[in-house]
Amino acid sequence: MKSDVFKLREVQLALILVVLVGIVGARAPVFLTGKSIDSLLTDSAILVMMALAQMLVILTRGIDLSVAANLALCGMAVALIGQKVPGVPLGVLVLVAMALGAVLGALNGALIGLLRLPPIVVTLGSMSVFRGMIFVLSGGAWVSSHQMTREFIAFPLDRLLGLTHLVWFAVAAALIAWFLTRHTRFGRELYAIGNHPVSAGYVGVPVRRRLLAVYAISGMVAGLCGYLWVARYAVAFTEIAYGFELSVIAACVIGGVRIAGGIGSVAGTVLGALFLGVISNALPVVQVSPFWQSAITGTVIVVAVVFNAREGRRAGKQILPLQVRTGEGA
Amino acid sequence: MQPGAGAAAAPAALLELSGIGKRFGGVRALAGVHLSARGGEVLALVGENGAGKSTLVKILTGIHQPDEGEIRLNGNVLSFANPLEAMRAGITAVHQETVMFDELTVAENIYMGHHPRTGGVPRVDWRRMEAQAEKLFERLEVRLPVRAKVRDLSIAQRHFIEIARALSQEARVVIMDEPTAALSRREIDELYRIVAQLKASGTAVIFITHKFDEIFAVADRYTVLRDGEHVGEGRIADTNEQQLIALMVGRAVTQIYPKTATTPRETVLEVQDLSHPTEFDSVSFTLRRGEILGIYGLIGAGRSELMQALFGLTAPSRGKVLLDGKPLLARTPRDAIDAGIVYVPEDRQHQGAHLEMTIAHNVTLPRLVDFGWWLLGKFRRELELVRRFCERLQLRAANFGQLVAELSGGNQQKVVLAKWLATNPKVMIVDEPTKGVDIGSKAAVHQFISELVAQGLAVIMVSSELPEVLGMADRIIVMRQGRVQREFTRAEATSEAVAAAALGATA
Numbered sequence: 001m002k003s004d005v006f007k008l009r010e011v012q013l014a015l016i017l018v019v020l021v022g023i024v025g026a027r028a029p030v031f032l033t034g035k036s037i038d039s040l041l042t043d044s045a046i047l048v049m050m051a052l053a054q055m056l057v058i059l060t061r062g063i064d065l066s067v068a069a070n071l072a073l074c075g076m077a078v079a080l081i082g083q084k085v086p087g088v089p090l091g092v093l094v095l096v097a098m099a100l101g102a103v104l105g106a107l108n109g110a111l112i113g114l115l116r117l118p119p120i121v122v123t124l125g126s127m128s129v130f131r132g133m134i135f136v137l138s139g140g141a142w143v144s145s146h147q148m149t150r151e152f153i154a155f156p157l158d159r160l161l162g163l164t165h166l167v168w169f170a171v172a173a174a175l176i177a178w179f180l181t182r183h184t185r186f187g188r189e190l191y192a193i194g195n196h197p198v199s200a201g202y203v204g205v206p207v208r209r210r211l212l213a214v215y216a217i218s219g220m221v222a223g224l225c226g227y228l229w230v231a232r233y234a235v236a237f238t239e240i241a242y243g244f245e246l247s248v249i250a251a252c253v254i255g256g257v258r259i260a261g262g263i264g265s266v267a268g269t270v271l272g273a274l275f276l277g278v279i280s281n282a283l284p285v286v287q288v289s290p291f292w293q294s295a296i297t298g299t300v301i302v303v304a305v306v307f308n309a310r311e312g313r314r315a316g317k318q319i320l321p322l323q324v325r326t327g328e329g330a
Numbered sequence: 331m332q333p334g335a336g337a338a339a340a341p342a343a344l345l346e347l348s349g350i351g352k353r354f355g356g357v358r359a360l361a362g363v364h365l366s367a368r369g370g371e372v373l374a375l376v377g378e379n380g381a382g383k384s385t386l387v388k389i390l391t392g393i394h395q396p397d398e399g400e401i402r403l404n405g406n407v408l409s410f411a412n413p414l415e416a417m418r419a420g421i422t423a424v425h426q427e428t429v430m431f432d433e434l435t436v437a438e439n440i441y442m443g444h445h446p447r448t449g450g451v452p453r454v455d456w457r458r459m460e461a462q463a464e465k466l467f468e469r470l471e472v473r474l475p476v477r478a479k480v481r482d483l484s485i486a487q488r489h490f491i492e493i494a495r496a497l498s499q500e501a502r503v504v505i506m507d508e509p510t511a512a513l514s515r516r517e518i519d520e521l522y523r524i525v526a527q528l529k530a531s532g533t534a535v536i537f538i539t540h541k542f543d544e545i546f547a548v549a550d551r552y553t554v555l556r557d558g559e560h561v562g563e564g565r566i567a568d569t570n571e572q573q574l575i576a577l578m579v580g581r582a583v584t585q586i587y588p589k590t591a592t593t594p595r596e597t598v599l600e601v602q603d604l605s606h607p608t609e610f611d612s613v614s615f616t617l618r619r620g621e622i623l624g625i626y627g628l629i630g631a632g633r634s635e636l637m638q639a640l641f642g643l644t645a646p647s648r649g650k651v652l653l654d655g656k657p658l659l660a661r662t663p664r665d666a667i668d669a670g671i672v673y674v675p676e677d678r679q680h681q682g683a684h685l686e687m688t689i690a691h692n693v694t695l696p697r698l699v700d701f702g703w704w705l706l707g708k709f710r711r712e713l714e715l716v717r718r719f720c721e722r723l724q725l726r727a728a729n730f731g732q733l734v735a736e737l738s739g740g741n742q743q744k745v746v747l748a749k750w751l752a753t754n755p756k757v758m759i760v761d762e763p764t765k766g767v768d769i770g771s772k773a774a775v776h777q778f779i780s781e782l783v784a785q786g787l788a789v790i791m792v793s794s795e796l797p798e799v800l801g802m803a804d805r806i807i808v809m810r811q812g813r814v815q816r817e818f819t820r821a822e823a824t825s826e827a828v829a830a831a832a833l834g835a836t837a
Contacts (some may be wrong), residue, residue: 019467077760157746179706183704183705183706184701184705185698185699185701185702185703185704185705188695188698188705189695189698190685191684191686191691192684192687192691192695194686195684195686195687196682196685198675198682199675199682199683199684200684200695201641201643201663202641202663202673202675203662203663203667203696203749204662204663204667204668204696204699205696206662206664206697262684262686262687263686308393315687326554
């Protein structure tokens with residue numbers, strides 16, 4: 001039912017990904033082993049989750065630059081709580097991380113949705129504020145692995161049915177995001193807002209509330225990922241995930257999410273994140289210098305944007321509309 | 331510039347186009363178009379939307395290059411690789427929605443790209459620039475402070491700047507693309523006066539407009555385009571409105587306003603003393619089922635703001651709204667829609683369609699709340715709703731999963747109407763329903779509104795087009811400076827009386 005063009009784009013992206021993996025695998029068969037793929041998925045899991053949340057934001061013509069700082073702040077907060085207040089169960093810590101992230105995101109959402117401030121400015125500001133807060137909380141000190149409980153550190157990499165918890169979280173996030181965008185009123189309304197914000201308001205979409213919610217969700221996911229990140233690398237400090245928001249946005253763009261809002265899919269976004277994951281995991285395997293890695297990532301982003309722009313232009317251009325087109329279409 | 335085949339052209343024509351053709355991909359935009367504009371004359375370029383006028387203007391101003399044909403200026407064959415070359419050759423355009431540097435001054439906007447420089451170390455000669463700008467406005471007999479920021483100026487004043495800019499480059503051909511679309515009567519008169527001045531100074535003016543009274547007021551000759559082809563030309567003095575319309579649409583349009591006589595029934599909406607701190611004051615009126623209430627007034631008379639208050643977009647400070655006798659307090663559009671009021675906003679391009687969403691998703695959007703939070707498994711119910719209203723409007727589409735962007739303009743409009751009808755409204759507010767719409771589609775919109783009213787809907791039609799209001803409305807409310815100036819019945823309303831009321835004259 002959905003337009004074939006979109007399906008095509010995602011299928012294309014998937015094919016490119018398979019070819020890429022194939023080429024790398026041909027040069028370095030190690031890359032195709034189960035172990036290597038397992039670590040590729042585990043490494044990409046946080047990016048997938050963050051990109052999905054970012055996709056929801058971008059769908060509404062917004063952007064959330066504060067996600068990485070939010071992640072770092074929440075990660076630091078739970079690491080400190082775990083250190084200072086020993087007996088708190090892990091489940092509670094995870095919930096605290098998510099709640100804190102959601103509150104921070106909701107602050108962005110309030111400024112953007114209720115006060116109508118531009119998202120890029122608001123989240124640029126809150127990004128710095130959140131980073132500063134980490135320093136305030138920790139006094140600039142690190143929380144390192146010996147100050148964390150074994151359970152705290154082990155959880156992300158523990159396995160369920162052969163896959164790490166990180167991967168399962170990403171799978172769950174993808175399913176939830178897919179359900180949200182395809183099968184709920186909320187999701188439909190996000191597309192409507194991004195497509196035509198004024199008109200969305202006129203058909204009764206509560207635009208402000210939706211914006212508030214979408215930034216809160218983005219924050220909540222960042223909070224969850226904050227715990228996962230800190231636990232996985234077993235260290236928390238002021239600079240963790242520094243610049244990670246750009247990878248998150250890059251994953252969205254590569255996945256075909258339109259920065260101008262209204263277009264984007266869960267499948268595309270997941271593929272976009274995996275694409276970045278493959279590049280960063282595969283290049284070292286075939287002995288390409290990490291400097292090339294960022295150049296290649298950049299090129300891929302530009303190519304993706306060129307594709308997206310061409311797509312948009314084809315839909316917009318029509319010089320002799322009525323007679324010609326109804327004639328064909330009838 | 332290429333000096334070409336000498337004085338082969340007719341001596342009287344300053345600008346002469348012949349055999350101009352242009353394709354975009356597989357779509358033919360122009361074929362074999364010819365046109366000639368003479369110095370000291372106004373040529374009206376007439377045609378429906380999509381007839382190729384804009385493409386022709388873009389070719390003349392160097393934005394597009396023609397695939398075939400010749401452009402001659404003063405008998406020399408020219409070709410423009412870019413807008414700058416066209417401008418240097420002496421062809422400039424004043425666009426309907428003027429794009430300017432808002433934060434710069436009037437003088438800077440005029441001289442952007444060709445600032446007068448001082449000698450020695452080249453830098454902008456501000457004093458000379460401002461003096462020259464002042465001289466231009468003197469020549470136009472327009473008073474405009476040259477140091478004002480454009481941001482603070484009206485659309486009419488922006489047009490004057492564009493015209494001054496054209497003069498500053500010694501333009502010999504000035505193209506005006508719907509320059510009056512957003513102007514008040516007074517500003518239009520001033521524009522006419524300037525057009526007359528341009529004529530007197532030997533400039534060729536090409537005037538593009540949808541309004542016939544303007545064609546007859548300013549133009550000396552006309553050229554009509556239809557479907558990218560030249561279909562007629564001649565002297566304005568030898569033609570009339572009927573003939574021009576017939577040329578434009580390719581058929582004789584006998585009845586432009588398909589007003590069906592209906593007998594208004596019971597009152598649906600009653601507005602009492604509705605006021606807003608800054609936009610409108612003590613507005614009262616009633617609306618009955620099966621009637622069209624026209625709201626006329628100049629731009630800035632508070633019409634749209636009043637409608638937005640009825641629709642819950644702005645909060646009134648005082649007053650009451652009764653819907654079916656019950657007080658209605660719409661704080662959000664959602665409240666208004668649920669109560670049975672819908673507002674079709676003014677949107678030249680797409681009437682507020684969500685282009686990148688499917689037909690089905692567009693139509694069900696305002697009623698999505700009825701489906702609850704989860705939409706899984708409700709696809710069939712949604713489709714049923716969509717089918718019911720799309721069939722009623724005879725919407726043609728391969729399937730309802732098609733993106734609205736892929737539909738023709740007329741069908742996009744039907745999607746929007748289906749969306750609003752699906753909410754089962756009692757009152758439909760349409761804001762400038764046919765602004766910038768060509769004649770063929772205009773008639774279709776009017777026809778459709780008439781049918782809805784015949785079925786018992788109550789319609790409020792906000793319009794700046796007097797003929798539309800006179801042709802469609804059962805009653806007319808004229809607003810001026812935020813107040814109801816006068817109310818007319820259909821029988822009382824003459825164009826003179828309504829226009830006079832809008833201007834505040836006591837007729």
